[in-house]
Amino acid sequence: MTPNTEGANGADRNQQLFDRARALIPGGVNSPVRAFRAVGGTPRFVQRAQGAYFWDANGSRCIDYIGSWGPMILGHGPPRVVEAVQRAVLDGFSYGAPTEREVELAEEIVKHLPSVEMVRLVSSGTEAAMSAIRLARGATGRNHIIKFEGCYHGHADALLVKAGSGLATFGHPTSAGVPADVVKHTLVLEYNNIEQLEEAFAAHGGDLACLIIEPIAGNMNFVRASVPFMKRARELCTQHGALLVFDEVMTGFRVGLGGAQGVYRQALPGFAPDITVLGKVIGGGMPLAAFGGPRALMEKLAPLGPVYQAGTLSGNPVATACGLATLREIAQPGFYEALGKRTQLLVDGLTGAAKQAGLPFAADCEGGMFGFFLLPELPQDYAAVMKSDTAKFARLFHGLLDRGVYIAPALYEAGFVSSAHSDEDIAATVAAAREVFAGL
Numbered sequence: 001m002t003p004n005t006e007g008a009n010g011a012d013r014n015q016q017l018f019d020r021a022r023a024l025i026p027g028g029v030n031s032p033v034r035a036f037r038a039v040g041g042t043p044r045f046v047q048r049a050q051g052a053y054f055w056d057a058n059g060s061r062c063i064d065y066i067g068s069w070g071p072m073i074l075g076h077g078p079p080r081v082v083e084a085v086q087r088a089v090l091d092g093f094s095y096g097a098p099t100e101r102e103v104e105l106a107e108e109i110v111k112h113l114p115s116v117e118m119v120r121l122v123s124s125g126t127e128a129a130m131s132a133i134r135l136a137r138g139a140t141g142r143n144h145i146i147k148f149e150g151c152y153h154g155h156a157d158a159l160l161v162k163a164g165s166g167l168a169t170f171g172h173p174t175s176a177g178v179p180a181d182v183v184k185h186t187l188v189l190e191y192n193n194i195e196q197l198e199e200a201f202a203a204h205g206g207d208l209a210c211l212i213i214e215p216i217a218g219n220m221n222f223v224r225a226s227v228p229f230m231k232r233a234r235e236l237c238t239q240h241g242a243l244l245v246f247d248e249v250m251t252g253f254r255v256g257l258g259g260a261q262g263v264y265r266q267a268l269p270g271f272a273p274d275i276t277v278l279g280k281v282i283g284g285g286m287p288l289a290a291f292g293g294p295r296a297l298m299e300k301l302a303p304l305g306p307v308y309q310a311g312t313l314s315g316n317p318v319a320t321a322c323g324l325a326t327l328r329e330i331a332q333p334g335f336y337e338a339l340g341k342r343t344q345l346l347v348d349g350l351t352g353a354a355k356q357a358g359l360p361f362a363a364d365c366e367g368g369m370f371g372f373f374l375l376p377e378l379p380q381d382y383a384a385v386m387k388s389d390t391a392k393f394a395r396l397f398h399g400l401l402d403r404g405v406y407i408a409p410a411l412y413e414a415g416f417v418s419s420a421h422s423d424e425d426i427a428a429t430v431a432a433a434r435e436v437f438a439g440l
């Protein structure tokens with residue numbers, strides 16, 4: 001695939017746009033990961049996208065394995081979703097009043113997640129995770145929370161925290177502007193570390209409002225919580241009266257129709273979190289997220305209960321049209337079987353190409369989500385992920401990009417396959433990777 005780095009008049013329009021953007025928008029982007037800081041180079045300014053592809057400002061086409069960081073599970077511009085959105089906008093953009101479609105979307109979500117009896121729609125994953133923690137704290141009357149190193153739950157203050165100096169010591173802010181007071185209730189533990197779980201609950205169990213976790217950590221690229229670890233987390237939360245919060249913003253309706261909790265239920269019959277946080281796929285690319293759980297818990301939310309939560313654009317009629325049409329498409333029989341096969345084809349192809357090149361390489365996937373590491377085996381926690389060779393990853397990233405394959409511009413991000421990715425796209429991706437691996 002010949003790289004085309006220049007527009008019609010020979011100028012690199014991505015660079016021109018990036019220069020203009022950086023004069024007006026911090027870092028030239030509206031979300032940091034888009035700035036290519038981890039891999040260097042110039043971000044691609046997307047001009048349009050369709051199916052498995054986008055075209056950048058130079059008119060160069062890329063096979064897109066980010067898909068807006070997960071939402072575009074049907075690929076870009078799925079016809080029936082586009083029609084639903086076009087119809088919705090003709091009826092108005094936003095009302096700030098209840099609509100039937102919010103009820104229909106809530107029904108669709110509840111239908112597929114047995115642990116969710118009620119759901120509240122919001123506009124971003126950050127808002128959903130933040131609200132879920134407030135609900136857990138309001139419901140339990142407790143302040144402390146547990147999160148895990150390497151898991152990302154949006155940028156609410158209480159969650160921008162790194163591990164304390166020793167085990168079961170409270171966290172320190174990872175961002176300027178977050179007062180130490182705000183994170184002093186947040187315990188940060190090692191993902192998949194059962195011993196630390198036991199110790200933290202032994203020391204603080206009676207003061208814990210919740211444990212929040214990414215069940216498959218897509219913000220460490222792709223790290224699964226082990227079944228024994230997840231089983232123990234569930235048991236300890238139940239034993240100590242803390243709530244188990246599943247952050248499925250990335251995995252929800254991405255790894256399967258029942259989300260990651262459905263995957264764990266296969267190994268742990270009856271397994272269920274107390275609160276589920278959703279986003280990305282349920283909005284189909286529009287600003288829509290949600291959190292839900294048992295009725296008794298959710299009815300503690302305003303206007304019924306004492307836990308306040310609100311939003312001008314919550315349940316926005318255009319966003320709900322996009323999300324509802326998306327969920328109805330992916331709920332079709334066979335959708336996830338076909339998507340999972342396509343993702344496995346990619347992972348197997350990349351693994352074979354890397355082995356052929358003699359590269360340390362480990363990959364994993366579930367449904368339409370995948371991850372890979374330039375490591376000999378799959379890491380189980382953040383420290384192991386960070387042993388990756390970032391310079392080598394950057395060379396891989398740009399080698400693929402030059403060949404029209406767009407993966408995440410950071411080694412700690414997952415990748416996403418859509419139902420629009422064809423076998424030919426997968427083959428072209430593996431061929432490009434084979435060329436790049438040879439030179440790494």
Ligand code: KE4
Nearest residue numbers: 031033069124125126152153154247249250
């Ligand atoms: P948003 O506020 O970005 O909608 O969602 C926050 C969030 C919450 N929970 C999980 C598991 C998430 O992955 C995210 C957001 N994911 C990142 C990608 N790793 C979004 C990309 C970005 O920050 O630009």
